[in-house]
Amino acid sequence: MRLISISNSYSFQSRQSRVLASVLVTIPILCFWALLLTYVANVPWIDDIDAFLSFIIGYIDAPTLSEKLDWLIRPNNEHRILIGKLITLTFYKLTGEVSYRWLVFAAFAFLLGLLGLFYRVFRSTNLPLLAFVPVSFLLLQPQYYLTSLWAITALQHQVVIMMAFTAIYLLASDTQSRFGVALAVQILTSLSMSNGLFAWVAGAVVLALQRQWIRLAVWLVVGAGTIVFYFHDFPDGQGNETSVSFFLKYPYLVFLGFFTFTGGLFDFFSKVDILWRSILPTLAGFAIILTMLVLLWRMNEPRLGHRMGTYESSNRATKALWKRRYFFTGCYTFLMVNAVIIAFLRPRFGYGVMLISNYMIYPAVLVSLIYLNVLSERQSEFTLNRWVGLGLLLSLFIWANWYVVQLPKIAFRKHQILTYAFNQKHNKTGLGPSWGSPFVALAERTMNETIRRGIYEYPETxxxxxxxxxxxxxxxxxxxxxxxxxxxxxxxxxxxxxxxxxxxxxxxxxxxxxxxxxxxxxxxxxxxxxxxxxxxxxxxxxxxxxxxxxxxxxxxxxxxxxxxxxxxxxxxxxxxxxxx
Structure with missing residues (x-):
């Protein structure tokens, strides 16, 4: 394949263009940071109470090192959240408190890390910075505010996506030293959320494409051991078995749910009935998946059926191209396994779950990847200019739309959670648990004990x-x-x-x-x-x-x-x- 560089294009490389591009990349970062500073309240919501406050009490009171380790890795509902707990413990050691604002800010650092990883991949294309601007706008927007402003979800989804992609990036480098680091990162990723387990599949695909059979065998053995360990003491009653009966009864909803979910970035009519609301995201999902499949075939067809090394070259640009191809293939695999699992497990709660804010970071990441992938596989300067122009228009529209649409919801959520804190403080319920549920006693005991010890205090409002x-x-x-x-x-x-x-x-x-x-x-x-x-x-x-x-x-x-x-x-x- 002939790579055509536009590095000498004056229109892209003038000093003014570089300054403009730097400003445009920075705008979404600053706006997202301002959003967090303004609207994140230091109040736990539902799972936050058990995941962080109960954990820190249990960890402090644990008399032995083994019991402290148990508190770090024990499951919370459907997930282990090791990274989230380590961050909580770090803040407690530094300040003597648990602040949910700081937990959300820490999760934002992982989101910035994901943007930085995308930039590192982009930089190897030798394209001007202006071409990267759409990624910043697509990724840093508030459609998924229930992920980015809620501590438990922020320290799961944002953390795991960034770490899983890091492991895939290290594997894509195809070097022995980075394989060991990738293995360590992936083990840590697996213990930080159930979704992290999907990266074992993604990594196996990358290693198989590279024909690294020994590394693949090690990867699969360690992965199998990690998965067995992950589920060995999980609590019963997750309810996922009902998803099988739901699928058998409504297979078309699961099938369509997959495309609705993957096209969720284009959920522009959230106020209408779910039937009409889901039409545009579903159609967009079909287009996105078709584009992804074309890109996957284009990238990997030369490798399939040929001996190792046939398409390798000492040419630096070609090596960088194949590294990007391995990276994109692995990331697509991770996201597609995640989409299939969500489409299979979640529609039983109502089809609207396919477009819930908690999950919408995944469509944003997928579209960002496809855009970068198209730039990586460019064939002409005309094609590049067209895609960059289209990417700029689309990303700016999506970014502006979600800020306009979501900002009132985000402002109300802060008012809402601060108000409910009054009820929790004085009536045992308010921040999630229903009256009479077993969680009421746990929440009351945890909140009272952390306040007594000075670990947490309700904010003034x-x-x-x-x-x-x-x-x-x-x-x-x-x-x-x-x-x-x-x-x-x-x-x-x-x-x-x-x-x-x-x-x-x-x-x-x-x-x-x-x-x-x-x-x-x-x-x-x-x-x-x-x-x-x-x-x-x-x-x-x-x-x-x-x-x-x-x-x-x-x-x-x-x-x-x-x-x-x-x-x-x-x-x-x-x-x-x-x-x-």
Whole structure:
């Protein structure tokens, strides 16, 4: 294959173009960092409590080294999270605390590491930096905010993708010294999330393409041993066996789910019914998979069926090309195994899971890889210019779209999780566990113990100045001028004041429910609706969803917390709700 370099193209290599490209690559990094600084709250959510706070207590109290090691590698639900626990332990040793903000920031470092790895692969193409700009915009955008802003998912998906790709990159180098490092990295990756196990398959494919049979044998033996160790003491009751019956009943949903998932970057109509919402991502998934298959055939067809060394060369550019080809092939294998597993295991929870924010980092990584792969396999300067131009337009559109669409959701999530922290702090539930579940006792015990030891403390927020008044407000008489409508039942009630019922516009506010024993807060979403958020409309209505499973059974009167109303921030109506 003839590689055509455009390194002498003045339009690409002028000093102004290099400066512009550097600025464009940096913009998504700075914006993503600002997003984390602004919207990450130091509050655990569901699995965060057990995975990090329970772990650190158990580790500290473990009397022997073997027991401490057990706390590091013992499973949490479906995963072992060794890297996440090591990071937690490091921060505890340095500061004496566990901060969820710092855990998320640490996970962001792995995301930057993934971007750096992509740049290292890109740099071997000898293309100008401007061609790399789309990768930065595609990768660092907030579609997958439930991965990047949530500690447990950030320290799983972002960490494992970066480490798995690092192991594949080391294998692609085809050197004995790097094989040993790749093996060590992959063992660590495997113990940091179940998805990390898929890289054993990816690495085996790379080694088979390289005809490195001894290394392949070692890789498979160590991989098999690691997998057996990974699952040897897993808890029962994961529920994955029901996926088989679901597949037998709805095989077409699993088949289509694979393409919906892989095309999830193009989920542009998230507000419509899931049937219509999934059409564009599914079509995009078909196009993405077809493109990937063409690239895989183009890269590996010369190697298939020929003796080792037939297509190797001492030419430096050719060696770099084959290294990239091994890397792309291994990464595709890792992502495809992951996509198949998700498509098989998750549709039973509802087809919308195929487009849930937690998983959308994978489509973003896949599209980034395909773009880099196309640049690597370029045939002419015209083709390169066309792909770079298309990549710039598409990546900028996707990046801007997801910032516009997701920012109100991200802002509300921070308000929501801070509000729920009040309920956890004073009522045992709020940050995930349902009332009456076994997790309630674990969460209460863990939160109380870490606070007692000074390992964790709840952050101050909008309700902090009114916290004591909220807990002692049983003597407040109902305000007959305050009318609150309550609809629903079962899973939740929707409580809302009359339109323009408040004298002052609100920002952070909440619905309050209170019994003689307990007080709960539920966040108002009205200021974070798409139009209110961007048009900065004055909001004089409070609406909140009362999540019944998180509330102790009883009869509650309904009121509001409106900090913007300095005279009467806490008011109650005559309305009541009953939680069975």
């Amino acid at each position: 909008y309700y902090t100045p009114y916290e004591s008044r909220l807990l002692s407000s049983n003597q407040l008489k109902p305000d007959t001028s305050l009318h609150i409508r309550v609809l629903g039942g079962g899973y939740s009630y929707i409580a809302e004041t009359d339109y323009n019922a408040l004298a002052q516009p609100i920002d952070n506010a909440a619905i309050v429910i209170q019994s003689p024993e307990r007080t709960y807060l539920f966040p108002s979403e009205i200021p974070y609706s798409f139009t209110n958020y961007y048009l900065n409309r004055p909001v004089r209505t409070i609406q909140g969803e009362i999540i019944n499973p998180t509330v102790a059974p009883g009869r509650y009167r309904v009121g509001i917390l409106s900090p913007s109303d300095e005279k009467n921030p806490i008011r109650f109506s005559n309305q009541v709700v009953t939680v069975p």
